[in-house]
Structures are given as structure tokens and as C-alpha cells.
Amino acid sequence: MLNTDARQRLKTLLPSGLVATKAWLQQQGLDLHFIDNAVKSRTLRMLVPGVYVCDETPLSWQGIVSSLQRMQPAFITVGGITALNLEGLAHYQIKNQIVPVSLYSAGSPPAWLNKITACANFEWRGTRRLWPDSIIENAAYLRENQWRQSLPPLHYSGPERAIIELLADVPKNISFEHVDQIMQGLFTLSPRKLEPLLLANCSIRSKRLFLWLAERHNHAWLKYLKPEQYELGSGKRVIAHSGRLDTTWNITVPKDM
Numbered sequence: 001m002l003n004t005d006a007r008q009r010l011k012t013l014l015p016s017g018l019v020a021t022k023a024w025l026q027q028q029g030l031d032l033h034f035i036d037n038a039v040k041s042r043t044l045r046m047l048v049p050g051v052y053v054c055d056e057t058p059l060s061w062q063g064i065v066s067s068l069q070r071m072q073p074a075f076i077t078v079g080g081i082t083a084l085n086l087e088g089l090a091h092y093q094i095k096n097q098i099v100p101v102s103l104y105s106a107g108s109p110p111a112w113l114n115k116i117t118a119c120a121n122f123e124w125r126g127t128r129r130l131w132p133d134s135i136i137e138n139a140a141y142l143r144e145n146q147w148r149q150s151l152p153p154l155h156y157s158g159p160e161r162a163i164i165e166l167l168a169d170v171p172k173n174i175s176f177e178h179v180d181q182i183m184q185g186l187f188t189l190s191p192r193k194l195e196p197l198l199l200a201n202c203s204i205r206s207k208r209l210f211l212w213l214a215e216r217h218n219h220a221w222l223k224y225l226k227p228e229q230y231e232l233g234s235g236k237r238v239i240a241h242s243g244r245l246d247t248t249w250n251i252t253v254p255k256d257m
Contacts, residue, residue, distance in 0.1 A: 006034045007043065014044075014054045017063040017151055019116070022050045024071045048115045061101050061120035062147040064113075066154055074107025075137045078145075078156035080125065080166040081174065084182060086145055087159050091181050104157070104165060106136060123173075128202075130168060135161075135200050141193060159186060160193040167206040167213075170239060176254050183213040191224035198225065204233040208249040215248070216257075 013028050014020045025035055038044040044052040053059065069076050077083075080102040084090040099120045103109070109124040127136055135141060141161040144153040157165060163179075163186060170179055201207055207230055214222045236250045243252040 003034060006030055007038075010034075010038060010043070011054070014052070015151060016053075016055050016057045017060070017148055019047065019051055019053050019059065019064060019067045021071060021110075021112075022052070025052075047117075048112045051112050051116065059116070059118050060147070061099055061118060061122075062145070062154055063151070064116065064118060064120070064122075065101065065103065066147065066152045068103075068110070068113075069155055070152055072105070072107060072110070074105050076103055076105040076107070076155075077136075077142060078102065078154055079104035079162055080157070080169065081162075083143075083157040083162035084159060084166065086154075086156055087143075087162075089159055089182060089185055091178070091185070102165075104130070106133070125165070125168075130165060130201065130203055130206070132200055132202065135197065141197060158193065160189050160197055163189075164197060164201055164203075164206050164210055167209045168203050170209060176240060176257060179209075180213060180216070180257065184217050187217075187219055187221075189219070189221050191221040194221065195225060198227075198230050201230075204231070205237045205239055205251065208232060208237060208251045209239060212246055212249045212251060212253065 010030060013025065022035055026032060035044065039046055039052070044054060045056070046052055065076070065078060078086065078101065081090050082100070082102045097119055100123055101120045102123050102125060104125045104127050106127045109122070113122050141158050142155050143158050145156060146153045163183065166174060167179060170176060198207055198210070211227055236245060236252065238252045240252045240254045244255045246253050
């Protein structure tokens with residue numbers, strides 16, 4: 001027989017739609033004996049060893065990420081293409097049922113993340129080469145998605161931060177043509193947010209490519225930025241192999257762009 005108080009505590013900690021690890025449940029005050037008995041009595045359902053849900057409700061990627069964001073010691077955000085998609089800015093069409101979800105964190109992904117049967121493929125991106133700690137958890141550059149009422153919201157990068165994150169993936173994980181299409185639609189970016197982000201960003205290639213694309217589309221907010229104050233490094237950066245050299249930002253870009 002399960003302890004009534006502990007059972008109610010479990011129900012509060014793990015509502016339908018979220019997942020929890022054994023270690024996290026113990027950190028919240030549930031003892032190992034109770035957790036093991038909850039699994040035996042099917043009060044808890046094991047997804048993979050050490051990871052549980054409370055019922056048979058199908059999991060969404062939002063539920064998994066929301067769970068991660070409250071359990072992981074290192075801050076995690078949905079970023080890049082996925083964050084832009086949440087804002088309706090990605091021009092991204094899912095061609096199959098498996099949704100790619102870009103997650104950004106200074107920490108390491110949990111070993112179980114892509115072992116759970118879900119409708120998503122989680123793509124982990126380290127932030128140490130992108131952002132200093134002062135940016136990673138700064139709410140000014142984040143937004144919230146209330147994906148389900150009464151459950152914790154998703155934290156995701158605002159469009160100013162997300163586009164800079166995305167440009168670090170060009171051309172390996174996203175094409176020049178796609179980011180060009182996305183940048184064309186980013187005419188409402190805030191220069192007040194862009195300025196500190198570009199000052200803080202650690203990726204020289206991302207900053208140079210961002211400025212090249214902004215100039216290419218002649219966005220009104222570009223005139224408020226101060227590129228001379230950004231750390232843009234020296235020497236050329238090869239981004240498009242066999243491309244042409246743009247002499248303003250000293251990067252190679254596709255010959256037909």
C-alpha cells in the first residue's frame with residue numbers, strides 16, 4: 001500500500017504530460033522505496049530505466065522539454081530554428097512525423113533524451129561558443145510558450161537571439177537559402193535587443209553572417225546597430241565553400257547570392 005501523503009505529493013510533482021527521473025523525484029522528497037513501489041503498483045510507468053510518467057497519455061515534445069527545463073541543473077532553452085518556428089518566422093514545413101527540436105544549453109544532454117519514444121528528434125547545441133553566462137538565462141532575450149494550461153511553460157529564445165543561434169549552423173545543418181528567406185522576414189527585430197546580443201555573442205562567423213544578411217535585406221533596424229563595436233575577429237571566414245568573398249564582412253557566401 002502506497003503512503004497517501006507521498007502519493008499526493010507524486011501527483012503534484014508529476015502531472016499528466018510531464019516526465020520525471022528517479023533522481024529528481026528523490027530530490028523533491030520522495031524516497032527510493034516509495035518510488036520502487038509506485039512502479040510495481042503501476043502508479044508510475046517507466047519509459048526507460050529511471051525515467052517515468054504517471055499515465056498513458058501520449059507525450060509531446062513540449063512536455064519532454066518542459067520537464068527537462070525544471071529538472072536539469074544547467075539552463076536549457078528551445079532555440080534556433082525551433083524557437084523561430086514557435087514565433088511563426090521559420091518558414092519551416094515538417095515533412096514527416098518526427099519533429100526536429102533544437103535545444104541550447106551549457107550542460108550535457110541526459111543519456112535518456114532520445115531513447116524515449118516520442119514524435120521528436122532532440123538536437124542538442126552547446127552554448128559555450130555562442131553565449132556568455134550573462135546572456136543564457138537573461139529573461140530579456142527569452143519568451144514563454146504556454147503549451148498546455150496549468151503546466152510549466154516552455155522557455156525559448158526570442159527571435160533576436162534565435163536567429164544568431166541559427167546562423168552558427170550554416171551551412172552544415174541549414175542552407176544559406178533557408179536562412180536568407182528567414183532573415184528577409186525579420187523586419188521587426190528590436191535593435192535594443194540585438195545590440196547587446198551582438199556585443200556578447202562569441203561566434204565571429206555568426207555575427208559576420210548576420211550583418212551580411214541584414215545588409216542584404218536592408219532592414220530598417222540595421223542603422224541602429226554599431227558593428228564597429230562588435231568583436232568580429234580578423235582574416236576571412238569560409239562559410240560557403242567555393243563561394244565568393246564578400247569584402248565588407250570578409251566571409252565567403254554563395255556565388256548566386
